[in-house]
Amino acid sequence: MASPAHAEDRLVIAGYGGSFEDxxxxxxxxxxxxxxNVKIDYVAGNSTNTLARLQAQKSNQEIDVAIIDDGPMYQAIALGFCAPIADLPKDDLxxxxxxxxxxxxxxxxxxxxIMYNKKVFAEKKWAAPTSWDDLKDPKYKGVLVIPPLNNTYGLxxxxxxxxxxxxxxxxxxxxxxxxKDQVGPNVxxxxxSPGKMTELFSSGQALIAVWGSGRAKSFADTGFPVGFAYPREGAYxxxxxxxxxxxxxxxxxxxxFVTYMMTPEVQTKLGDAYGYGPVNKKATYKEDPNAPVQLPAGKVAQDLIVVDxxxxxxxxxxxxxxxxxxxxR
Known part of the structure; x- marks a missing residue:
């Protein structure tokens, strides 16, 4: 049932903060x-925060649209928070x-x-990381950052x-x-927090991290010497x-709004500006083989590992x- 017209001048969207929000x-x-002719109210937070908000507001949902990672999204669907999407451009996806x-x-x-500081790696004559096992190397003691387990990258x-x-x-x-035995001692x-992550790299405290291609691209776009490796065992x-x-x-x-996010124009923008691999086949973002962060598109996207x-x-x-x-602890 549609709400009365006066409620339509405000749409509440919850999603990620940082460069994505920008x-x-x-x-x-x-x-x-x-x-x-609508005003969007944006509630920034990571996926866990947004899911917690949906649970807290269960009897009286303020949020109209939620943007969250796939893991928490499966939970949101199971908990009954998501409505079927009416106009999905199925053939284009x-x-x-x-x-x-x-x-x-x-x-x-x-x-x-794996994201790393290319400049410092070159200065130290360290080879670029190529494997998940590289994170166990004792030379990274005290300079490795990994998001915690309630974050998808950590998981x-x-x-x-x-x-x-x-x-x-x-x-x-x-x-x-x-x-516990091999990676943790280096952490x-x-x-x-994405903001804190970039801060740790900018200050030189962190030199290597587990992170996402989109965040890494946004960071590289600020001029920071970002390197990003797709590990040989597979990126997720x-x-x-x-x-x-x-x-x-x-x-x-x-x-x-959901349909709008699927349009080739928006999908192209999210590829160019944020580094998302597009989900709409008609998106026309520019692939740059020399970019510091290769986007997960085409064969790269097909080879990604999906968790259960x-x-x-x-x-x-x-x-x-x-x-x-x-x-x-």
Missing amino acids: ILRKDLFPVFEKQH YPAARYKDDKAVAIGIVATG HALVQYARANGGGERKIDPGFKVF LVYEP ALLSSVCPIAKPKTNPLAQA WDTVNQNRDDWNKRWTREIE
Whole structure:
């Protein structure tokens, strides 16, 4: 049921902060606001924050549209927070972008890989990282930063170390063991904030990190000497995703905004400005083979590893507690 007209002059969107928010506010919101005569209220936070907000507001949802990572998005769908998307340009989308029952859709593909300071690596005559195992190298003691487990990048690293050592999503113990014994001793800090991450690199405290291709590209665009490696064992796929929130009085512009994010123009902009691999086949962003951060598009995107989110989400609370107890103590 559509809400009365007076409610339509305000659309509440929750999504990531940092450089992603800057691009939305500068390049994407003004066009949509003008087209639909609406004011967008943006609530910035990481995916875990946004999911927690949806849970806290369960009986009276303020949020109209949520932009969150694929893992938390599966949880949001399971908890009944997402409404089916009405006008999905299905033929134009890559199959990987779609969710079950079309209750969410990806707006961009990010690769989780290894970011490093190219300039300092050259000065120290260190080879560029090529493997997840490189993060165990004692020379990185005190200069490695990894986001914590409640962040998708940190989770990807844990799953990778489990998979490489006889385990996986269904047998996570080997991943914890590698973190505890071999990777953890090198870690300066388990940092979830994108702003703090770039600060640690800018100040020279951090030289290498597990991070996403989109964030790394935005950082490189500031002129920082960013290097970004797709590890030989495989980089992991993170689908930045959007869903219209299910509630008794929905704002019809929620659906319109989701459709807007799928358009070739927006998809091209998110590729050029933010480094997302596009999900719409008609997007025309420019690939640059000399760019410091290669975008996850074409074959690169096809080769990305996708985690088993159903298994992860069943166990994630227990893993988070264990992480706090054993790794980040």
